[in-house]
Amino acid sequence: MKSYGFKGGVHPLDGKELSKDKEIVDIPATKEMVYPLSQHIGAPAKAIVEKGDACLVGQTIAIGESFVSADVICTVSGTVKSIEKRMTASGNQIMSIVVDNDEEYREIEGLGREVDYQELSKEKIREIIKKSGIVGMGGAAFPTHVKLTPKNDDDIDYVIVNGAECEPYLTSDNRVMLENSKELVEGLKVILRLFDNAVGVIAIEDNKPECIKAIKELVKDENRIKVKALRTKYPQGAERNLVYAVTGRKFNSTMLPADVGCVVNNIDTVVSIYMAVCKSTPLMRRIITVTGDAVANPGNFSAKIGTNYQALVEAAGGLIGEPEKIISGGPMMGTAMFTLDVPVTKNSSAIVAMSKDEVAANEPLSCIRCGRCVAACPSGLVPQKMYEFSKHFDEENFARIGGMECYECGSCTYVCPAKLRLTQSFKETRKSIISKRRKG
Amino acid sequence: MDKLLNVSSAPHIRDNDSVKSIMEEVAIALMPATLFGVYNFGLYAALIILACIVSCVLSEYIYEKLMKKKLTTNDMSAFVTGLLLALNLPATVPLWVPIIGGMFAIIIVKQLFGGIGQNFMNPALGARCFLLISFSGIMTNFTVAKTTGIKNMIWYGLSGLNGYAYVDGVSGATPLALLKKGEEVDIISSFLGIHAGTIGETSAVAILIGGIYLLCKKIISIRIPGAYILSFVAYISVYSAFSENGFSIDYVANNLCLGGLMLGAFFMATDYVTSPVTPNGKIVFGILLGVLTGVFRTLGASSEGVSYAIIIGNMLVPLIEKVTMPRPFGVERRKHG
Incomplete structure (x- = not known):
């Protein structure tokens, strides 16, 4: 199997063995659910509910008014307790809608209704994606409908699904590729519907051979979809390096993938697009890896957006001893947290609790110009x-x-x-x- | 959770390699050449090596204590400097030479410019050239008289047994000097290192083993030694082809094995601090050293040329880096005008 890569990169200890074989487990929502108005790149969404309002599962509670923004969807039923600043995993206080969960999970009408995407127009598909609050779930949280609206649809040659998951410890995409491979392929087909000239490429690092095998089997009769194995190294999943590995095309910081004819989406984003377009289910959950040597039972969990991080850690059996550092996201690019009292947002991907902090243990010395x-x-x-x-x-x-x-x-x-x-x-x-x- | 969590900027993990571990690898890689040096020149060579190391480490310790700087003697870099300096000294020098050399290397070349990472010249080579200029008689005397008695043999090793005094038993030339005079030199003994020279430079094979070890451990890249050796061979081949006797493979091979070329290419030119960090810069640097060494050896007064070539190369590093800055990924070459 030939793998594709790029120049540079590193090979950190990957730590994925802790959780890669653990099936995704649904965890219950917490009593208090917090929905920050800014869970994406772009203008914050505007709340359209007020304190005391009742809300349902799947209801839009804040809308992104400008083009580069994203709606926020309620994931439980209950009443709006307050709209106030709350701490998020990034360490910032962000205006959030706080909902008191009544634990009845009453849904809005039409949630889960099956739709055949082939009968929808391109405009309609984009509208559904925007209204479903979908953002890039690889970490940057760039609103997906913007990504899927390049200047000219015909110029797009590649729709790349980023299954590299190059961050150490993270296994959520790995699990989604195995457990939701059908939804993934269908989601890619929905995107390909928007770009007539494009081929779909599902790019996966070669440390996940079981994913490559499963998806290859699934797309063997699809002439517009290919699976490409990538060399395992960090940061293979970074957009610029991924596009280069898959297509040989290069772009820089002043350009977008669309400038070289590519649209790149994360694994979970594509599954979310499928859920939104074909199952009338907006973005309401995140698959999160809870792992690290200070976690009792590392695993992968499906959490409703708004759920408290503490619930995730409890679902993983709690912490062992006293960790020195807890990271939201992966250890290479994630954010160190000082509290677990923050909500799951659209761009949460992992909680990594480590008993030793390698940063504090390694005092900086002088550069020896080793190169x-x-x-x-x-x-x-x-x-x-x-x-x-x-x-x-x-x-x-x-x-x-x-x-x-x-x-x-x-x-x-x-x-x-x-x-x-x-x-x-x-x-x-x-x-x-x-x-x-x-x-x- | 009673204990507060650590918060810092990403990334949150670090590679295991450290300055110290790298220096340790270099020291390990120098062991074959060091051990061969002791075998070839006896216990007195070991004493010189010890004196160099102690002088370097102690100089660093005392200087940093006096200047109230953070102690860096733990990082092994002064140790490596001492070892390298010793390998570049003749086995016959009196013990005050390594002591002064070590002090010069650490205090003048390294610490006065700001300590580790700041020196613009390889400390060991800087000290060697200082010693060469100041005490040229001692530093160019490679004569070892043939000795008898078990005690002398232990003290002077193989050199005592063979007696390294090629020409007339007085001037004590190295085989490289003989080669320059147009005399025949046995390539096998050149390669193995059973001849006169500085403590660590004689055995090409011992140095190669260490060099390959560093390459395998990815401590150094092939760029500098590769470019250095290839360009040197190219220069010497051309020189040889245009010489009176015509091209001689023996002449080229001997030039490659003798003198400080191997030691210089694998251990001196690759010194991180004083070589370019840019990938293409390393190649330019290597080629420059190869040509300079060739020029010094063929046209200069001395048969040696490696030390001066590397020192001149060191000084050009900022310039080389400036012209070899890589183009960032995805950025087109800027059009002129």
């Missing part, structure tokens, strides 16, 4: 030089040597033998440059 960061950078940058400029607040030179092409994957920091916090300083510098460009 490992240069070899690891998937964007072909020289992090060693970027760090020098970043340290001296030299934003002009930082940008000149391509600093804005960095997408903060963390590979350079992972390999650095001097344990320098490269990515952290790049984040700061990039943020400062971006905010100045906006102002200026």
Whole structure:
């Protein structure tokens, strides 16, 4: 089996064996459900319910008014307790709708109704996707209907489904590919309906041979869908590297995949598109891996959006001992949390609890110019030089040597033998440059 | 949860390799050459090696203590500098030479420029060149008289047994110097290293074993040593082809095995701090060193050229990096004008 890859990248200990064979388990919603109005990139959604209003499963409780925004759907029935700022996994206080769950799960009319997507127009499909609140579930949470609306539908040659799941420890996409492979393929067909000239490629890292086998079997008679094995390395699932591995086409930070004729969607996003279009079920749940050496029974769980993280950890048997660090997302790009009292959102992907914090254990030393960061950078940058400029607040030179092409994957920091916090300083510098460009 | 959770910026995991583990690997890779040096030159060579290492590590410790800097003696880099310096010294130097050399390497070349990662010149080579210029008589005397008695043999090793004094027993030339004079040198003994020279440079095979170890462990990339050796061979072949006697494979092969070329290519030129970080820069750097070494060896007064070539190369590193900055992924080459 030939695998495709890119130049650079790293091979961290993957930790997937903890949870990759654990079937997805549904967990009950919590009594208090929290729906942040901003769970996506773009303008926050506007709440259309008020305190005291009753709401049902599947009801839209906030709408994204601008094009780049996303609706928020209620996942339980109950009453709106308040609309207030709540802590999210990113560590920010975000205006949220808090719903008191009555645990009756009364649904809106028509939820779950079967629809044949082939009878729907392209406009209708896009409208359903927008109204279902679907965003990219790989982590960035970019509204999916925007991604699926390029300038010209005919220019799209590839619809790529990102099944790389290159982050260590994460296995939710792996499980979805195995347990929902039919829905995945149907969802891809829905997207292909939008782009007449495109072929669908389901790209999977070759450390998941059982997924590759299962899906290959399923699409053997589909002439518009292919499965492509990718080389296992981090960050294979990053959009630019994925598109390159699949098509050989390159694009940079100032471009979108559509500029090179590609549309890229995450595994769970595609399944959500199927649920929304064919089953009239908006985005209401997330598959989340709860894992790490400080978790009693690591596993994969299906949680209703709005559920408290604490419930997920309890479902996984709770924590063993006292973990030093708990991460929302994967260990390479996830966010360290200081509390578990946050809600599941559309872009939650994992909870990783670690008994040892490798960051605190490794004090930064001086750079010895070994060049490992240069070899690891998937964007072909020289992090060693970027760090020098970043340290001296030299934003002009930082940008000149391509600093804005960095997408903060963390590979350079992972390999650095001097344990320098490269990515952290790049984040700061990039943020400062971006905010100045906006102002200026 | 009573204990507070750690919060930091991503990524949250780190590779196992550290500055210390890398330096340890380099030290391990130098072991074949070191052990061969002791076999070839006896226990006195071991004493020189020890003196160099102690001098380097102690200099670093005292300097950092006095300057109230963070102690870095634990990272093994001063140890490696000491070892490399020793391998670049003749086995006959009095013990004050390694001690002064170690102090110069660490204090002048490394610490005065800001410590680890900041020096622009390879500390061991900087010290060697300083010693060569200051005490050229001692530093270029490779004569070892033939000795008898078991004690002397232990003390001077193989060199004591054979006696390394090729020309007239006084001037004590290395086989490389003989080669330059146009004399025949046995390629097998050149490759194995049973001849005069500095402690660690004589055995091409021992150095190669260490070099291959570093390549396999991915401590160094093939770019610098590969480009260095290939360009050197190319230069020497062309030189040989245009010489009076015509092209001689023996001449090329001996040039490759003798002198500090192998040690330089695998262990000195690949010093992280003083070589380019850009992938193409490493190749440019290697080619530059190969040509410079060739020029020094063929046209210079001395038969050696590796140390000076690498030091000049070190100084050009910022320039090389500037012109070899890679193009970021997906960014088109900028049009001029």
